[in-house]
Amino acid sequence: MRHTALSPRHNDWYEGLCALACIGELSSSELEELQAHLAECVSCRELHADFRNISADDLACVAVSRDLSRATGTESEGMDEQLLRSRLLDRGRQQRSSEIPPTEATAVHGKPVFLLPLLRRIFDWLRQPALSYGTVGLLLCAIVGLGAYRLREAQLSPALTKLCSEGNDLKSRAWESPAQADRTSVSLVRIRAERDLLRKFLEPKRGMRNCKVSRNPLIRNSPPNAPR
Amino acid sequence: MGPLETGIATLSAKQRQVIARVHFEGHTLQEASEKLRETLATRNNYYRGLKELRTFLQARDAVQKVREGTALEGNEAYSFESET
Numbered sequence: 001m002r003h004t005a006l007s008p009r010h011n012d013w014y015e016g017l018c019a020l021a022c023i024g025e026l027s028s029s030e031l032e033e034l035q036a037h038l039a040e041c042v043s044c045r046e047l048h049a050d051f052r053n054i055s056a057d058d059l060a061c062v063a064v065s066r067d068l069s070r071a072t073g074t075e076s077e078g079m080d081e082q083l084l085r086s087r088l089l090d091r092g093r094q095q096r097s098s099e100i101p102p103t104e105a106t107a108v109h110g111k112p113v114f115l116l117p118l119l120r121r122i123f124d125w126l127r128q129p130a131l132s133y134g135t136v137g138l139l140l141c142a143i144v145g146l147g148a149y150r151l152r153e154a155q156l157s158p159a160l161t162k163l164c165s166e167g168n169d170l171k172s173r174a175w176e177s178p179a180q181a182d183r184t185s186v187s188l189v190r191i192r193a194e195r196d197l198l199r200k201f202l203e204p205k206r207g208m209r210n211c212k213v214s215r216n217p218l219i220r221n222s223p224p225n226a227p228r
Numbered sequence: 229m230g231p232l233e234t235g236i237a238t239l240s241a242k243q244r245q246v247i248a249r250v251h252f253e254g255h256t257l258q259e260a261s262e263k264l265r266e267t268l269a270t271r272n273n274y275y276r277g278l279k280e281l282r283t284f285l286q287a288r289d290a291v292q293k294v295r296e297g298t299a300l301e302g303n304e305a306y307s308f309e310s311e312t
Protein backbone atom coordinates (compact mmCIF):
# COMPACT_ATOMS: atom_id res chain seq x y z
CA MET A 1 0.00 0.00 0.00
CA ARG A 2 1.29 3.38 -0.89
CA HIS A 3 0.32 6.09 1.57
CA THR A 4 0.32 9.71 0.57
CA ALA A 5 -0.33 12.92 2.43
CA LEU A 6 -3.36 15.00 1.50
CA SER A 7 -3.03 18.62 0.56
CA PRO A 8 -4.89 20.87 3.00
CA ARG A 9 -7.18 22.34 0.35
CA HIS A 10 -9.25 19.17 0.24
CA ASN A 11 -12.14 19.35 2.54
CA ASP A 12 -13.69 16.57 4.50
CA TRP A 13 -16.55 16.21 2.06
CA TYR A 14 -14.64 14.38 -0.66
CA GLU A 15 -12.70 12.36 1.91
CA GLY A 16 -15.96 11.20 3.40
CA LEU A 17 -17.26 10.30 -0.03
CA CYS A 18 -14.07 8.30 -0.70
CA ALA A 19 -14.55 6.34 2.52
CA LEU A 20 -18.25 5.67 1.91
CA ALA A 21 -17.71 4.69 -1.72
CA CYS A 22 -15.62 1.72 -0.57
CA ILE A 23 -18.63 0.11 1.10
CA GLY A 24 -21.17 1.15 -1.52
CA GLU A 25 -22.99 3.64 0.69
CA LEU A 26 -23.14 6.51 -1.79
CA SER A 27 -26.21 7.64 -3.63
CA SER A 28 -26.01 7.89 -7.40
CA SER A 29 -25.59 11.66 -7.34
CA GLU A 30 -22.83 11.45 -4.73
CA LEU A 31 -21.08 8.76 -6.75
CA GLU A 32 -21.18 10.89 -9.89
CA GLU A 33 -19.84 13.84 -7.94
CA LEU A 34 -17.01 11.75 -6.50
CA GLN A 35 -16.10 10.28 -9.88
CA ALA A 36 -15.96 13.74 -11.41
CA HIS A 37 -13.72 14.88 -8.60
CA LEU A 38 -11.45 11.82 -8.77
CA ALA A 39 -10.94 12.40 -12.49
CA GLU A 40 -9.16 15.65 -11.74
CA CYS A 41 -7.67 15.16 -8.26
CA VAL A 42 -4.66 12.90 -7.80
CA SER A 43 -4.46 13.00 -4.02
CA CYS A 44 -8.10 12.04 -3.65
CA ARG A 45 -7.52 9.17 -6.07
CA GLU A 46 -4.73 7.93 -3.84
CA LEU A 47 -6.85 8.42 -0.74
CA HIS A 48 -9.67 6.48 -2.37
CA ALA A 49 -7.28 3.68 -3.28
CA ASP A 50 -5.93 3.57 0.28
CA PHE A 51 -9.41 3.45 1.77
CA ARG A 52 -10.35 0.71 -0.66
CA ASN A 53 -7.30 -1.31 0.30
CA ILE A 54 -7.96 -0.88 3.99
CA SER A 55 -11.61 -1.83 3.77
CA ALA A 56 -11.31 -4.60 1.18
CA ASP A 57 -8.01 -6.20 2.25
CA ASP A 58 -6.88 -5.26 5.71
CA LEU A 59 -10.23 -5.14 7.47
CA ALA A 60 -11.40 -8.22 5.55
CA CYS A 61 -8.33 -10.12 6.82
CA VAL A 62 -9.11 -9.04 10.36
CA ALA A 63 -12.74 -10.14 9.92
CA VAL A 64 -11.67 -13.55 8.61
CA SER A 65 -9.19 -14.02 11.44
CA ARG A 66 -11.89 -13.09 13.95
CA ASP A 67 -14.29 -15.57 12.36
CA LEU A 68 -11.66 -18.29 12.51
CA SER A 69 -10.92 -17.57 16.14
CA ARG A 70 -14.65 -17.72 16.88
CA ALA A 71 -15.04 -20.97 14.97
CA THR A 72 -12.30 -22.60 16.98
CA GLY A 73 -13.95 -21.39 20.17
CA THR A 74 -17.36 -22.43 21.38
CA GLU A 75 -20.10 -23.23 18.87
CA SER A 76 -22.55 -20.79 20.38
CA GLU A 77 -20.26 -17.87 19.77
CA GLY A 78 -20.01 -18.61 16.02
CA MET A 79 -22.02 -16.61 13.49
CA ASP A 80 -25.57 -17.70 13.08
CA GLU A 81 -25.93 -18.70 9.44
CA GLN A 82 -29.69 -18.52 9.54
CA LEU A 83 -29.50 -14.95 10.82
CA LEU A 84 -27.02 -13.98 8.14
CA ARG A 85 -29.11 -15.58 5.41
CA SER A 86 -32.30 -13.88 6.53
CA ARG A 87 -30.53 -10.54 6.76
CA LEU A 88 -29.13 -10.98 3.24
CA LEU A 89 -32.56 -11.87 1.87
CA ASP A 90 -34.15 -8.88 3.60
CA ARG A 91 -31.57 -6.56 2.15
CA GLY A 92 -32.10 -7.99 -1.32
CA ARG A 93 -35.84 -7.50 -0.98
CA GLN A 94 -35.37 -3.93 0.18
CA GLN A 95 -33.04 -3.13 -2.71
CA ARG A 96 -35.40 -4.71 -5.22
CA SER A 97 -38.36 -2.76 -3.90
CA SER A 98 -36.40 0.49 -3.92
CA GLU A 99 -35.20 -0.11 -7.49
CA ILE A 100 -38.73 -0.47 -8.90
CA PRO A 101 -39.74 2.92 -10.36
CA PRO A 102 -43.24 4.17 -9.59
CA THR A 103 -44.42 3.74 -13.18
CA GLU A 104 -43.62 0.04 -13.04
CA ALA A 105 -45.42 -0.40 -9.76
CA THR A 106 -48.36 -2.02 -11.45
CA ALA A 107 -50.12 -4.94 -10.01
CA VAL A 108 -52.62 -7.50 -10.78
CA HIS A 109 -55.08 -6.93 -13.63
CA GLY A 110 -53.06 -3.97 -14.92
CA LYS A 111 -54.33 -1.58 -12.28
CA PRO A 112 -51.70 0.72 -10.79
CA VAL A 113 -51.02 0.11 -7.15
CA PHE A 114 -49.73 3.07 -5.23
CA LEU A 115 -50.79 1.85 -1.83
CA LEU A 116 -48.15 -0.82 -1.39
CA PRO A 117 -45.08 1.38 -1.95
CA LEU A 118 -46.67 4.06 0.18
CA LEU A 119 -47.25 1.62 3.03
CA ARG A 120 -43.73 0.29 2.64
CA ARG A 121 -42.34 3.82 2.76
CA ILE A 122 -44.38 4.59 5.87
CA PHE A 123 -43.16 1.37 7.46
CA ASP A 124 -39.54 2.23 6.63
CA TRP A 125 -40.08 5.69 8.04
CA LEU A 126 -41.52 4.23 11.21
CA ARG A 127 -38.50 1.98 11.61
CA GLN A 128 -36.32 4.96 12.37
CA PRO A 129 -35.95 4.94 16.15
CA ALA A 130 -36.56 8.58 17.07
CA LEU A 131 -39.43 8.95 14.61
CA SER A 132 -41.04 5.70 15.64
CA TYR A 133 -41.05 6.69 19.31
CA GLY A 134 -42.58 10.04 18.39
CA THR A 135 -45.18 8.38 16.21
CA VAL A 136 -46.07 5.89 18.90
CA GLY A 137 -46.41 8.76 21.36
CA LEU A 138 -48.68 10.64 18.98
CA LEU A 139 -50.81 7.56 18.39
CA LEU A 140 -51.13 6.99 22.12
CA CYS A 141 -52.13 10.64 22.62
CA ALA A 142 -54.73 10.33 19.87
CA ILE A 143 -56.13 7.12 21.36
CA VAL A 144 -56.32 8.64 24.85
CA GLY A 145 -57.98 11.78 23.49
CA LEU A 146 -60.52 9.77 21.54
CA GLY A 147 -61.27 7.63 24.59
CA ALA A 148 -61.75 10.71 26.79
CA TYR A 149 -64.05 12.25 24.18
CA ARG A 150 -66.16 9.09 23.99
CA LEU A 151 -66.32 8.83 27.78
CA ARG A 152 -67.42 12.43 28.16
CA GLU A 153 -69.98 11.96 25.40
CA ALA A 154 -71.36 8.89 27.18
CA GLN A 155 -71.59 10.85 30.43
CA LEU A 156 -73.38 13.78 28.81
CA SER A 157 -75.76 11.88 26.55
CA PRO A 158 -78.56 11.28 29.19
CA ALA A 159 -78.63 14.97 30.14
CA LEU A 160 -78.62 15.89 26.47
CA THR A 161 -81.54 13.58 25.77
CA LYS A 162 -83.48 15.07 28.68
CA LEU A 163 -82.81 18.60 27.47
CA CYS A 164 -83.94 17.66 23.97
CA SER A 165 -87.21 16.20 25.26
CA GLU A 166 -87.85 19.29 27.38
CA GLY A 167 -87.20 21.50 24.39
CA ASN A 168 -89.64 19.49 22.30
CA ASP A 169 -92.24 19.75 25.05
CA LEU A 170 -91.83 23.51 25.26
CA LYS A 171 -92.06 23.78 21.50
CA SER A 172 -95.30 21.81 21.39
CA ARG A 173 -96.72 23.96 24.17
CA ALA A 174 -95.79 27.06 22.26
CA TRP A 175 -97.60 25.72 19.23
CA GLU A 176 -100.70 24.89 21.31
CA SER A 177 -101.06 28.23 23.13
CA PRO A 178 -102.42 30.31 20.15
CA ALA A 179 -105.11 27.67 19.47
CA GLN A 180 -106.08 27.73 23.11
CA ALA A 181 -106.29 31.54 23.02
CA ASP A 182 -108.57 31.30 19.96
CA ARG A 183 -110.83 28.83 21.75
CA THR A 184 -110.97 31.06 24.83
CA SER A 185 -111.87 34.14 22.82
CA VAL A 186 -114.63 32.25 20.99
CA SER A 187 -116.11 31.04 24.26
CA LEU A 188 -115.85 34.59 25.68
CA VAL A 189 -117.81 35.98 22.76
CA ARG A 190 -120.46 33.31 23.23
CA ILE A 191 -120.72 34.04 26.94
CA ARG A 192 -121.11 37.77 26.23
CA ALA A 193 -123.89 37.07 23.76
CA GLU A 194 -125.68 34.90 26.35
CA ARG A 195 -125.31 37.67 28.93
CA ASP A 196 -126.82 40.23 26.57
CA LEU A 197 -129.75 37.88 25.88
CA LEU A 198 -130.32 37.39 29.58
CA ARG A 199 -130.25 41.15 30.15
CA LYS A 200 -132.84 41.66 27.43
CA PHE A 201 -134.97 38.95 28.98
CA LEU A 202 -134.69 40.42 32.48
CA GLU A 203 -135.34 44.02 31.44
CA PRO A 204 -139.24 43.77 31.28
CA LYS A 205 -139.34 41.67 34.46
CA ARG A 206 -137.39 44.31 36.29
CA GLY A 207 -139.80 47.06 35.07
CA MET A 208 -142.82 45.06 36.25
CA ARG A 209 -141.23 44.54 39.64
CA ASN A 210 -140.47 48.23 40.04
CA CYS A 211 -144.12 49.04 39.31
CA LYS A 212 -145.32 46.54 41.91
CA VAL A 213 -142.94 47.94 44.48
CA SER A 214 -144.14 51.48 43.93
CA ARG A 215 -147.81 50.45 44.34
CA ASN A 216 -147.44 48.25 47.41
CA PRO A 217 -145.76 49.90 50.42
CA LEU A 218 -145.32 46.56 52.17
CA ILE A 219 -143.11 45.21 49.43
CA ARG A 220 -141.23 48.50 49.29
CA ASN A 221 -140.23 48.19 52.99
CA SER A 222 -139.33 44.53 52.87
CA PRO A 223 -135.85 43.52 51.85
CA PRO A 224 -135.57 42.51 48.20
CA ASN A 225 -134.41 38.93 48.94
CA ALA A 226 -136.99 38.13 51.59
CA PRO A 227 -139.17 35.04 50.97
CA ARG A 228 -142.62 35.79 49.61
CA MET B 229 -2.97 -9.04 17.76
CA GLY B 230 -2.15 -7.83 14.22
CA PRO B 231 -1.12 -4.30 13.31
CA LEU B 232 -4.55 -3.31 12.04
CA GLU B 233 -6.22 -4.64 15.18
CA THR B 234 -3.82 -2.48 17.14
CA GLY B 235 -4.92 0.45 15.00
CA ILE B 236 -8.57 -0.42 15.57
CA ALA B 237 -7.92 -0.44 19.30
CA THR B 238 -6.69 3.14 19.09
CA LEU B 239 -9.99 4.39 17.63
CA SER B 240 -12.73 5.95 19.68
CA ALA B 241 -15.51 3.69 20.86
CA LYS B 242 -18.07 5.01 18.35
CA GLN B 243 -15.67 4.71 15.43
CA ARG B 244 -14.69 1.19 16.47
CA GLN B 245 -18.31 0.13 16.86
CA VAL B 246 -19.30 1.44 13.44
CA ILE B 247 -16.35 -0.20 11.70
CA ALA B 248 -16.97 -3.47 13.51
CA ARG B 249 -20.66 -3.44 12.59
CA VAL B 250 -19.94 -2.75 8.94
CA HIS B 251 -16.87 -4.88 8.31
CA PHE B 252 -17.09 -7.68 10.86
CA GLU B 253 -20.84 -8.19 11.21
CA GLY B 254 -21.94 -7.33 7.67
CA HIS B 255 -24.34 -4.52 8.47
CA THR B 256 -25.02 -1.53 6.27
CA LEU B 257 -24.41 1.94 7.65
CA GLN B 258 -28.14 2.42 8.13
CA GLU B 259 -28.45 -0.82 10.07
CA ALA B 260 -25.42 0.15 12.12
CA SER B 261 -26.94 3.53 12.90
CA GLU B 262 -30.17 1.83 13.98
CA LYS B 263 -28.24 -0.55 16.21
CA LEU B 264 -26.15 2.24 17.68
CA ARG B 265 -29.14 4.61 17.89
CA GLU B 266 -27.27 7.34 16.04
CA THR B 267 -28.90 8.59 12.90
CA LEU B 268 -26.59 11.44 11.98
CA ALA B 269 -23.06 10.71 13.16
CA THR B 270 -22.60 7.18 11.84
CA ARG B 271 -21.31 8.18 8.43
CA ASN B 272 -18.92 10.67 10.01
CA ASN B 273 -17.70 8.14 12.58
CA TYR B 274 -17.05 5.59 9.87
CA TYR B 275 -15.10 8.03 7.73
CA ARG B 276 -13.08 9.35 10.69
CA GLY B 277 -12.29 5.83 11.83
CA LEU B 278 -11.10 4.78 8.39
CA LYS B 279 -9.00 7.91 8.12
CA GLU B 280 -7.38 7.29 11.49
CA LEU B 281 -6.62 3.71 10.49
CA ARG B 282 -4.93 5.02 7.37
CA THR B 283 -2.88 7.45 9.42
CA PHE B 284 -1.94 4.64 11.79
CA LEU B 285 -0.80 2.43 8.92
CA GLN B 286 1.16 5.29 7.38
CA ALA B 287 2.96 5.88 10.67
CA ARG B 288 3.68 2.18 11.02
CA ASP B 289 5.12 2.06 7.49
CA ALA B 290 7.33 5.06 8.26
CA VAL B 291 8.64 3.42 11.43
CA GLN B 292 9.39 0.21 9.54
CA LYS B 293 11.29 2.13 6.87
CA VAL B 294 13.36 3.87 9.51
CA ARG B 295 14.11 0.52 11.18
CA GLU B 296 15.10 -1.06 7.87
CA GLY B 297 17.33 1.93 7.14
CA THR B 298 19.14 1.68 10.46
CA ALA B 299 19.57 -2.05 10.03
CA LEU B 300 21.05 -1.52 6.57
CA GLU B 301 23.46 1.07 7.87
CA GLY B 302 24.53 -1.34 10.60
CA ASN B 303 25.17 -4.10 8.05
CA GLU B 304 27.22 -1.75 5.88
CA ALA B 305 29.30 -0.67 8.86
CA TYR B 306 29.95 -4.30 9.78
CA SER B 307 31.06 -5.20 6.23
CA PHE B 308 33.30 -2.12 6.14
CA GLU B 309 34.96 -3.15 9.40
CA SER B 310 35.43 -6.75 8.22
CA GLU B 311 37.02 -5.61 4.94
CA THR B 312 39.53 -3.46 6.75
